Amino acid sequence: MDLIKTSYYIRGLIIKMLASAGSGHTGGSLGLADVFTSLYFNTINHNPDNPGDPLRDRVILSAGHVAPVLYATLSAAGYFDVSELFTLRKFGSRLQGHPARDKRLPGIETSSGSLGQGLSIAVGMALAARLNNQNFRIYSIHGDGELQEGQIWEAAMSAAHYKLSAITAIVDCNGLQIDGPVDRVMNLSPLRDKWASFGWNVLECDGHNHNEIQACFKLASQNTEAPSVVLAHTKMGKGVYTIENDNRWHGKAPNPEEATEFLCQLNESLKIELSKNQEKS
Amino acid sequence: MIYRNKGSRSTRAGFGEGLLESGILSGEVVALGADITASTGVNLFATQYPGRFFSLGIAEQNGAGVAAGLALGGKIPVFTTYAVFSAMRTLDQIRVSVCYNNLHVVIGGAHAGISVGPDGATHQALEDIAVMRSLPGMSVFSPCDATQARILTRMAILDCSGPVYIRFGREAVPDFTGEELETVPGKAQILRPGNHLTLISTGHMVWEALGAAAILARSGINARVINIHTIKPIDRMAIIEAAQETGFLATIEEHQVEGGLGSAVAEIVVSEVPVRMEMIGIPGCFGESGQPAELLGKFGLTSTQLAVRIERAFRDRENQP
Numbered sequence: 001m002d003l004i005k006t007s008y009y010i011r012g013l014i015i016k017m018l019a020s021a022g023s024g025h026t027g028g029s030l031g032l033a034d035v036f037t038s039l040y041f042n043t044i045n046h047n048p049d050n051p052g053d054p055l056r057d058r059v060i061l062s063a064g065h066v067a068p069v070l071y072a073t074l075s076a077a078g079y080f081d082v083s084e085l086f087t088l089r090k091f092g093s094r095l096q097g098h099p100a101r102d103k104r105l106p107g108i109e110t111s112s113g114s115l116g117q118g119l120s121i122a123v124g125m126a127l128a129a130r131l132n133n134q135n136f137r138i139y140s141i142h143g144d145g146e147l148q149e150g151q152i153w154e155a156a157m158s159a160a161h162y163k164l165s166a167i168t169a170i171v172d173c174n175g176l177q178i179d180g181p182v183d184r185v186m187n188l189s190p191l192r193d194k195w196a197s198f199g200w201n202v203l204e205c206d207g208h209n210h211n212e213i214q215a216c217f218k219l220a221s222q223n224t225e226a227p228s229v230v231l232a233h234t235k236m237g238k239g240v241y242t243i244e245n246d247n248r249w250h251g252k253a254p255n256p257e258e259a260t261e262f263l264c265q266l267n268e269s270l271k272i273e274l275s276k277n278q279e280k281s
Numbered sequence: 282m283i284y285r286n287k288g289s290r291s292t293r294a295g296f297g298e299g300l301l302e303s304g305i306l307s308g309e310v311v312a313l314g315a316d317i318t319a320s321t322g323v324n325l326f327a328t329q330y331p332g333r334f335f336s337l338g339i340a341e342q343n344g345a346g347v348a349a350g351l352a353l354g355g356k357i358p359v360f361t362t363y364a365v366f367s368a369m370r371t372l373d374q375i376r377v378s379v380c381y382n383n384l385h386v387v388i389g390g391a392h393a394g395i396s397v398g399p400d401g402a403t404h405q406a407l408e409d410i411a412v413m414r415s416l417p418g419m420s421v422f423s424p425c426d427a428t429q430a431r432i433l434t435r436m437a438i439l440d441c442s443g444p445v446y447i448r449f450g451r452e453a454v455p456d457f458t459g460e461e462l463e464t465v466p467g468k469a470q471i472l473r474p475g476n477h478l479t480l481i482s483t484g485h486m487v488w489e490a491l492g493a494a495a496i497l498a499r500s501g502i503n504a505r506v507i508n509i510h511t512i513k514p515i516d517r518m519a520i521i522e523a524a525q526e527t528g529f530l531a532t533i534e535e536h537q538v539e540g541g542l543g544s545a546v547a548e549i550v551v552s553e554v555p556v557r558m559e560m561i562g563i564p565g566c567f568g569e570s571g572q573p574a575e576l577l578g579k580f581g582l583t584s585t586q587l588a589v590r591i592e593r594a595f596r597d598r599e600n601q602p
């Protein structure tokens with residue numbers, strides 16, 4: 001219940017910050033709001049007051065273009081003041097268009113934005129943690145289109161080779177990328193089989209169902225033999241129903257009028273989600 | 282001081298020893314290999330410290346990223362393969378994962394230069410200095426012999442911060458500097474005094490430059506010889522002084538003229554002390570197969586050829602009104 005509200009609060013922040021920025025990636029950011037909410041508000045071991053805690057779980061946003069969902073989640077979790085979200089993409093901001101570690105925004109583990117690099121960093125972090133006898137978990141978050149990068153599969157090989165079970169990769173399976181459907185731009189299927197054949201523990205969930213998402217994270221953390229990947233099936237633009245599954249909203253920000261409309265739609269979607277949830281319980 | 286060859290050894294051997302010594306001195310040092318650990322010299326470390334060596338296979342882009350992750354995890358990673366791969370196939374990974382994060386990752390570039398020989402153009406790194414020195418925050422080292430390679434490798438790993446690229450070659454070359462010559466990152470070494478002109482060189486070409494200076498001396502030309510073992514950050518004062526005091530510079534490198542040591546020197550000279558420069562290196566083309574000596578000869582990089590070319594350029598300048 002609270003997680004649903006939190007995820008919609010984060011979606012609202014995403015719309016507002018993108019409207020203020022005037023550019024940025026709306027669709028994927030909205031689509032990942034539930035995954036991020038489950039991750040930061042129910043799963044990872046972290047302390048926003050001590051973001052440098054050596055034993056914290058690491059979250060690597062490999063798909064750097066959906067930075068708004070990371071920034072909004074971090075501010076909602078208390079890493080920095082929500083008002084700073086409105087500096088997104090502006091000159092002098094710690095909230096760069098893509099995450100930038102050198103700006104020292106609390107909670108940013110690594111710079112990203114050139115697709116395909118985060119999983120390799122996760123592998124390096126996991127190897128270092130093993131040498132240091134630390135047992136935190138490492139989550140790396142990827143777009144489905146991003147998996148077209150060859151480096152992802154090099155990294156996948158190495159994570160399985162070294163049995164890096166501390167790694168949970170999350171793939172935002174919305175089936176879309178800028179140019180259109182992933183299977184038309186460059187087909188990835190059978191995606192489950194690909195990861196499995198690379199030696200990974202493959203888990204799948206509805207990326208908008210917190211119970212399913214968390215069940216996957218739990219199963220991943222219980223596996224001690226292999227790295228895990230969670231194929232989270234999401235809708236690009238989730239919650240703003242007029243732009244759901246519309247790849248034109250991959251890299252576009254709402255103008256002020258659209259933002260007002262989108263926020264209304266988010267309110268309606270939240271009510272529907274809450275009532276659905278009430279019926280179930 | 283006259284430098285003598287104390288016995289030829291490869292700079293890659295020096296790198297391997299420097300890596301091993303660093304591993305002995307610090308438990309945080311880890312090494313990454315991309316299948317060719319025997320020819321890069323990494324095997325010394327890998328044999329001694331198998332728990333701190335990670336074989337990553339023929340997957341260099343991942344290797345560079347894993348190195349970044351290890352650095353974020355508090356380790357000092359050394360990622361080494363042939364320079365064509367470690368510096369260029371991985372350029373975007375080094376730019377974003379390593380440099381943009383400003384991580385202390387040491388990248389070893391083996392088999393650099395034309396003197397790689399028979400393997401041919403694909404394996405002769407002639408653009409790595411240009412590419413690596415253009416990256417924000419990257420230091421670029423290019424030791425002149427095995428002893429200096431060992432010392433600089435140790436310093437790159439244990440004393441430096443941020444990303445460091447260190448370039449070394451395949452062939453055994455004269456080992457002449459010795460432990461008594463102080464090597465400090467960022468500090469050029471004047472190996473031979475001189476006031477008529479200055480030969481500025483790096484890597485294997487430093488020995489050839491010394492030979493060229495000896496030949497020029499017989500023609501009455503007193504050549505200063507400077508070893509630039511740190512191409513970035515470069516020793517600006519040594520270059521400015523050479524330009525002021527000798528008025529003519531020749532740069533010599535086993536690298537493309539465009540973007541390499543010569544360009545780095547010229548960037549300082551044009552803004553501080555404009556003087557005539559002769560920039561000697563590979564003139565914008567690919568290498569080819571052949572014995573190292575044949576290839577050095579083709580590109581005019583032997584001491585005799587260097588002396589002839591530099592004397593002609595120097596006399597032309599003197600004859601100009």
Ligand SMILES: [Mg+2]
Binds near residue numbers: 145173
């Ligand atoms: Mg997608």
